[in-house]
Amino acid sequence: MVTGRSEEASGRIRLGMVGGGNDAFIGGVHRIAARLDDKFELVAGALSSTPEKSIESGQALGLERVYEDFKQMAIREARLKSGIEAVSIVTPNHVHYAAAREFLKRGIHVICDKPLTSTLADAKKLVKAAESANALFILTHNYTGYPMVRQAREMVANGDIGKIRVVQVEYPQDWLTEQQDFKQAEWRTDPERSGAGGSTGDIGTHAYNLACFVTGLKAESLAADLQAFVPGRKVDDNAHVLLRFEGGARGMLWSSQVAPGNENALRLRVYGEKGGLEWSQEDPNYLWFTPYNEPKRLITRNGAGAGDPANRLSRVPPGHPEGYLEGFANIYGEAAEAIQAFRNGTSPDASVVYPTVRDGLNGVKFVAACVQSSSKNAAWVKLE
Amino acid sequence: MVTGRSEEASGRIRLGMVGGGNDAFIGGVHRIAARLDDKFELVAGALSSTPEKSIESGQALGLERVYEDFKQMAIREARLKSGIEAVSIVTPNHVHYAAAREFLKRGIHVICDKPLTSTLADAKKLVKAAESANALFILTHNYTGYPMVRQAREMVANGDIGKIRVVQVEYPQDWLTEQQDFKQAEWRTDPERSGAGGSTGDIGTHAYNLACFVTGLKAESLAADLQAFVPGRKVDDNAHVLLRFEGGARGMLWSSQVAPGNENALRLRVYGEKGGLEWSQEDPNYLWFTPYNEPKRLITRNGAGAGDPANRLSRVPPGHPEGYLEGFANIYGEAAEAIQAFRNGTSPDASVVYPTVRDGLNGVKFVAACVQSSSKNAAWVKLE
Amino acid sequence: MVTGRSEEASGRIRLGMVGGGNDAFIGGVHRIAARLDDKFELVAGALSSTPEKSIESGQALGLERVYEDFKQMAIREARLKSGIEAVSIVTPNHVHYAAAREFLKRGIHVICDKPLTSTLADAKKLVKAAESANALFILTHNYTGYPMVRQAREMVANGDIGKIRVVQVEYPQDWLTEQQDFKQAEWRTDPERSGAGGSTGDIGTHAYNLACFVTGLKAESLAADLQAFVPGRKVDDNAHVLLRFEGGARGMLWSSQVAPGNENALRLRVYGEKGGLEWSQEDPNYLWFTPYNEPKRLITRNGAGAGDPANRLSRVPPGHPEGYLEGFANIYGEAAEAIQAFRNGTSPDASVVYPTVRDGLNGVKFVAACVQSSSKNAAWVKLE
Amino acid sequence: MVTGRSEEASGRIRLGMVGGGNDAFIGGVHRIAARLDDKFELVAGALSSTPEKSIESGQALGLERVYEDFKQMAIREARLKSGIEAVSIVTPNHVHYAAAREFLKRGIHVICDKPLTSTLADAKKLVKAAESANALFILTHNYTGYPMVRQAREMVANGDIGKIRVVQVEYPQDWLTEQQDFKQAEWRTDPERSGAGGSTGDIGTHAYNLACFVTGLKAESLAADLQAFVPGRKVDDNAHVLLRFEGGARGMLWSSQVAPGNENALRLRVYGEKGGLEWSQEDPNYLWFTPYNEPKRLITRNGAGAGDPANRLSRVPPGHPEGYLEGFANIYGEAAEAIQAFRNGTSPDASVVYPTVRDGLNGVKFVAACVQSSSKNAAWVKLE
Known part of the structure; x- marks a missing residue:
């Protein structure tokens, strides 16, 4: 013993x-x-x-x-x-x-x-x-911790879909379809505590971050049409946003908290000159990849077609679904690697990736730009 | 005999x-x-x-x-x-x-x-x-002939989802991801024959018509960001459009011919104060209906939950899929009923519905407004 | 003129x-x-x-x-x-x-x-x-007319999934969950008109034919456990069947008319030494193909990955769904080609395939064997 | 502080x-x-x-x-x-x-x-x-820890689908499609360490346990046709099993480790006189419920339609997927409640449920019966 x-x-x-x-x-x-x-x-x-x-x-x-x-x-x-x-x-x-x-x-x-x-x-x-x-400062844009999001990012970086043209990202929910007064709803719809953005701040920032994380692109400007559909609501509960990315890619972002039938339906679709990628948060162990003119392929977490950046964040074999908590834990895992390297006065391995304070700033800029654009009848607003 | x-x-x-x-x-x-x-x-x-x-x-x-x-x-x-x-x-x-x-x-x-x-x-x-x-003049916006599109229209009219807030419609394809020279591609990308709109004219009009048909709403204005991604292409092959409907509903429309992995993925989602409806052309025998705070329900063509407006356009039992040709034939069926009534100097039954020349005009206005808005940096353009 | x-x-x-x-x-x-x-x-x-x-x-x-x-x-x-x-x-x-x-x-x-x-x-x-x-004699086992069923058959014949080991075929419905007296139900549950098989005759024969058509295999023996769950019903409304095919492949066949939530859910899955194929009648434009250790691929009717035997029976582009009637019409199309060749005293092209009177005999033998096996407590019964 | x-x-x-x-x-x-x-x-x-x-x-x-x-x-x-x-x-x-x-x-x-x-x-x-x-003795048939499995069990017990007629359970995998020599494969295919059952022991017991857990029924007898498809394999890698439950329900169980395209595809379908339930382990946050003659409904973990037995085992809101590890952790959670009650000399709350040593015995009997039946050409074997 x-x-x-x-x-x-x-x-x-x-x-x-x-x-x-x-x-x-x-x-x-x-x-x-x-x-x-x-x-x-x-x-x-x-x-x-x-x-x-x-x-x-x-x-x-x-x-x-x-x-x-x-x-x-x-x-x-x-x-x-x-x-x-x-x-x-x-x-x-x-x-x-x-x-x-x-x-x-x-x-x-x-x-x-x-x-x-x-x-x-x-x-x-x-x-x-x-x-x-x-x-160190780590921001928990937790959806970037999903293995198949890493897979998508890797494939974009590898050029598997070619130069990106179109980015469709959406994050509909339905929990604020009616007026809600419990704690989670209450502070999230109070601009003093939540910020000027409602759906844009709470979930739009996730969607925007995810799009940028996977594509490696930054948006240069946006045009936003925000609504507060529920009477008396002080922040947006639905946002329609046009995006123009550096290099010419165009995108749409939809965030909503008033779309009945959508629980937490974050979804990203990216289309390039050579192929397309599609991922959905509610079905996170799968990534659809279509090389142009070839059959659509289903890449699975830890399964055939998945590479190192996805597999290093997986715990169990394919077909044994990992979910939201595992994806969230992956951000903590990245943080741990970075902190341990910091302890040792070194840098973490290059594979360690987590959202930074700059990513956070970009998110707040996104919200501010949405609010500003919407107040100007959806005029284009530069980001940065 | x-x-x-x-x-x-x-x-x-x-x-x-x-x-x-x-x-x-x-x-x-x-x-x-x-x-x-x-x-x-x-x-x-x-x-x-x-x-x-x-x-x-x-x-x-x-x-x-x-x-x-x-x-x-x-x-x-x-x-x-x-x-x-x-x-x-x-x-x-x-x-x-x-x-x-x-x-x-x-x-x-x-x-x-x-x-x-x-x-x-x-x-x-x-x-x-x-x-x-x-x-008579009948326009073959054939997607309005699908039974479950009729079902959706009926449910909206019945108030099953309450006052409409959000309309998401999209029509992505991938067949023009690269330059194509066969006949179907050739005239559709020639503004002399196709008109000023590319994806907007060929498929955006379908998407717009479908959204209006189901919701019973007219768009008052739109803001559009059009692109011709394929070098040398003279008309748009991707369109991102914000929509503002009468009565305050807001929408997004995306049409694309350069989204690899999308064959003919027309999809409509409508959200109201009381529920949501979702329909997809590639899976046309189903309509998803979510009353707010209740489980999502799958209404099937000729099956449980489907009503007369859908069933009168169905030929075979549920589970025996009808498709594109049957939906198209339904427009001919409606035309036949109208023509037979015309022969007899009467009006067809009130259940007979088909796209009219006015619907066609609205589609052409939609294209014109998209082109105009895009040329003005996605400024809002009134429809009508 | x-x-x-x-x-x-x-x-x-x-x-x-x-x-x-x-x-x-x-x-x-x-x-x-x-x-x-x-x-x-x-x-x-x-x-x-x-x-x-x-x-x-x-x-x-x-x-x-x-x-x-x-x-x-x-x-x-x-x-x-x-x-x-x-x-x-x-x-x-x-x-x-x-x-x-x-x-x-x-x-x-x-x-x-x-x-x-x-x-x-x-x-x-x-x-x-x-x-x-x-x-000529043509039997309308119409499901063999679906293009993606032809595709599956072709891929098996090409060796794309290797030697076949396992065949899972099922055909559940729910329309006879309760006693029904309308005409379609009435004669189908009367052994005088329908035959000794209920679900086995009406839909089990389809399932069995489909499995044989796609795999190119014949069953050597079966063991069947039949039930008539609805009180008073004179023929089976649920059948569980074990199959042994020539060459060593094994299979299961399930037919049911009492499975609520299943409209017409014929589904075939075939697994071989090198890969697997999966097809579902309610979603007939798609065929799933998994080469062992590679990502699953979605082959679409008339789309990427589909070959001549499927495409010659397709009318419209991928993403424009064809359904039950088109699949049925394909049997008529094959019949027409055969009849036209007969008119001319020639043989139809080798690509022309339709179910024959021998296939029909095999189906009736299947029903008889199911009934016999079930009456002997699911003992094995030879086919032929 | x-x-x-x-x-x-x-x-x-x-x-x-x-x-x-x-x-x-x-x-x-x-x-x-x-x-x-x-x-x-x-x-x-x-x-x-x-x-x-x-x-x-x-x-x-x-x-x-x-x-x-x-x-x-x-x-x-x-x-x-x-x-x-x-x-x-x-x-x-x-x-x-x-x-x-x-x-x-x-x-x-x-x-x-x-x-x-x-x-x-x-x-x-x-x-x-x-x-x-x-x-205490707790057996980790972990799939009984999934909230929607608990939901299904509750609904059956409540009579939501009426008296059960048909139970279809399957558990296909593909990881042993070819000979494998790594540790996990090696001992699982060695009868000395794994037992006489291969797929029946490793995954068939899960499937059987799940079917019994949800339906509340015990099987009275079974007939099994087992195969070892991979040359040299000493235990079954594919099993086709007919089940007869007390009270007259009939079932089929399929376990396979040689079905390419199936990662861990445990799936249960239960049909009764009044409705049907369908659940899939790879998509575990959802339960399909079809009351006969009504539209299919999607019940979601922690969402609309889910009851206490499911919700007490959920951690995060609907749409935030929980997976395999959370389901497994639920068995540990039940164990913890039981152990804490044991500490206090009391009994845990009636809602606490976990697989027992008797469930384990039933599983081993299932394997033994499968092996025995198969050795007798799939004759019926009583399960105690």
Whole structure:
């Protein structure tokens, strides 16, 4: 018998969490994602802006150290010998910047939910904070963690579909078809906390990020027609956006929270001079690839046709579906590789890819441009 | 034994055809569609603009009377006692008006392929000609003949999805991904014969017509970003269009001929305050209906959940798929009912519905507006 | 102008029909199938076993010659100079043999609905009658007319999936889940008219024929467990059958009329040493092909990957779905080619393929073996 | 700030593992499943039958206590104050019994992979050992952990589809289409370690268990036709099985490892007098429900139509796919609830359901019956 593992020896990264208290949604997702591959250990938290709730939620989770607020947490953890090395920020959007800043400036890595911030001003400040910090910043545009999204990106980069012409991305949901007052709906439809974008901020940024991630292209300008269909709603719940990418590709982006029959139907289609690729988040283990004039092919996660960039993020054989949590966990896995390399003063392997603070800034710019364009009757607005 | 059917007794409508010679595509489709339900008998034709080819093609089809050109045919048939009662016009677009006029003014019903004409000026003249004629005019926007499209239209009219908010319609194909020189490609990419619109004219008009047909709404304005991706192509092969409908609904229309992996992927999705409907041309026997907050339901042609407007256009039981030709034949079936009522000096049953010359005008206006908007950097253009 | 087509010049085959009166189902399907490609002209009929109904139905269809019964029709038509060249027999099963015999012995080609007969004795007599006649016999196992079924057959023959190991074929329906008394249900559940098999005869024979057609294999023996689930039903409404094919392949066949949610869900899957093929009747324009260890490929009718045997039976481009009626019409098309060759004293092109009287005999043997096996507690029964 | 969580306070169950060393597959799955919901902490292991490999593998996982063999582990852990409370047994099948016995008799709960054992004799002994132990026994027939499988079970129990008539279950794979020599293939095709069943043992038991779990029915007898298609293979790689259930329902089961194009295509269809249910493991978030004569409905995990038994095992909203690992983790979640109740001397809530040692025995009986039946030319064999 051999005994005696210390927690250090396990190599797990000590993680804290800001936000994610009892009635939150995405906090729980981050905790599962961090835990799935055993690379993180959640040890500390400031889980709510209400101190009592923060304490109560942290104790319920069995955390070792529970704080009343994130600033206190940042200060104390930074002083501890075995304080947290990274923090997950899973608050409503308007808190992201203030929270991230406290940890970044103390050298604690930040894993932050999207969109980056609720305002463009905050986003720019956060970029500065992140880029001048001695710490990493990872944004959880989790859909980029799906293996078949990586496969698509790789195939585009390899030229398998040739020069890109058309990008169709959509992200319809139906959960806000009627007025909703529960917590998740409430803050997401409040511009003070969510930002000026509604569907554009909450899901449009995902769609936009996914399109850019897979194609490797940046949009140069957009024209947006936003609507708030539900009476009294202060932010858009449906967005129709035309996109013009560098190099001449054109695109359409549709985000909606009022499309009955759509649960979380993020879908990307990319067409080039030589072929097409199609991927759907609700069926994420598959990627359709059509070389022009050849039969459509179904590439499966970990199956025939899938390459290294997809397979390194897969855990189980093809036909054993991985889903949303595994895709989310892949972002944590990339973060872990980057943090471990940072520990060692090295760079992670080139295969390690995660959304950055710049990607987050691009998302906030996307929202701002949508809102601006829509206010000008869908006039074209430059991005950057 | 009982003998002696005269052709008259059969009640078949005597039909002529303009265009549709040996190497045409849509002419053959019209002939099958006219024949499928045994309501028409094709007896005469001027099948090509080249007299020899017209004669040769007509004889190959075993027609009773073959003409060198459509004008000759119109004049002579009008004088015959048992001349044609109706004519199908299946030429390239730029010939539609001139041909239709000759028959309409002689009281011969016209069944005309879409788009109505190659120019807006011609379209307006054709509306006048049709509306002042003692004859019917039917436009073969054939997708409105699919039973489940009728079902969708009925459900919208019944209020099953409530007031409409969002209309997503798309019609991607891939057959023009590269330069093509065969006949079907050649005239469709020649603005002299096809009109100023490429994908917008050939398939965008179908998509637009379908959206209006099902929703019962008219678009008030549009903003379009058109591209000709294939070098040297003179008309658009991809179109991204924002739509604003009367009453506040918003929509997106995408037509493309350069999207590899899409054969003929016309698809309509309509979302209202109470539910959603989704239909796809490549899987036409099904209609998805989601009442908000209830499970999605699959309504099948002639099956559970389908109503009279769909069932009256169905021939075989559910699970025995009907397709493109049957949908097309349904337009001929509607035409036959209207013509038979016309014979009797009555009106057809209220259930009889077919695309009219006004629908055709709307399609040509749609193309013109797309071209105009795109030339102005996707500025909004009013329709009407 | 050129005038003067005689009916002869058109080349259409003069066709009669036995059965298919007013309230029949399959008769109407045969008429559309015969008409679709304009190769037949229905001119005579004995449409019902009730003389008045026969006359009434024939006149309603506008037939030139209407008979009170099929024998009268066979005798008189055989004497006419322009009598029918072929007859479609679309009666309930128990009439097939008697009717077919009358026409075959007078040199009139027979196109007969399936199953061949209601008894094995009749089937054997019909084989004799057909094989000694100076006329052709075509059995409408219509599913063999689907282009992608031809494609599958071709690929098996080409060795694309290697030596066959496993054949899974199923044909579930739900229309007899409860007791039904309308005409179609009534005779199909009456062993006097339908034969000893219920689901096995009506749809199991289709499934069995399809499996043999595509694989090119014959079953050597079967073990069947039949049920009549609906109280009072005299024939099976569900059949579970194990199959052993020559050469060692094994298979399963499931037919059911009591499987709610299945409309007409005939489906064939064939697996060999090198790959697999999957086809579904409700989605007939597609064939899935998986070469072992490669991505699954979607071969589409008239599209990339489809070969001549499929394309020669296609009318419209890929993405324009063809369905049940077109597949059925393809059997009529094959019949027409064979009959035209017969007229000329030649053989049809080798590509012409249709189900024969021997295939029909195999189907009746299949039913008999199922019934026999089931009566012996699913013991193995040899076929042949 | 509040500090001081002890591991005990966390409530995590201390877990050991037998098997699951470096090159294993299912061990890693169990570890993720145990970790996902943070209810277990893996602290000890004997991960290989080779002592050095066991030590090396355990250290690589950072386990606190690593043993050379499972007996040593059982003895020592049972004596420790904070020894393991439960052990996961993830070895090849032939080791299950011997390992389980050591832990059960010392009051350590066992979570064991399927099939229960490699022989029927072992299975019976294990039932005795489990039922006489002061410890729980949970078998990881993980597919019963999928929320929509629970939904199906609930609906059957509620009578939503009426009395069951037909059960179609299949589990095709393709990974053994050719001879394979890597570890996972090697022991699974060795009857000494796997048991007499090949595909029947490895996946047929899953299919059989799933059918029984959802329907609540037991099979009374079966007739099986097994094949080993790959030359030299000692166990079946394809199985065709007829099933007769108590109460008169009939079924078919197909398991195959040689069906190219099938990755892990477990699929269950159940038809009753009033409706049908269909579920597919590769698309596990959906359940199709067809009430007879009504449109098919799509019930989604955590979405409209899903009830408590499904929702209590769901983590994320509908449209955010959960997969294989989440379903597997649900078995661990059920185990955790049962173990926590055991700790407290109570029973878990009635909603807690997991496969038992008796289910395992039924699986081994199923394999034995298949082998016996097949050796007797597919004669019927009683299942107890």
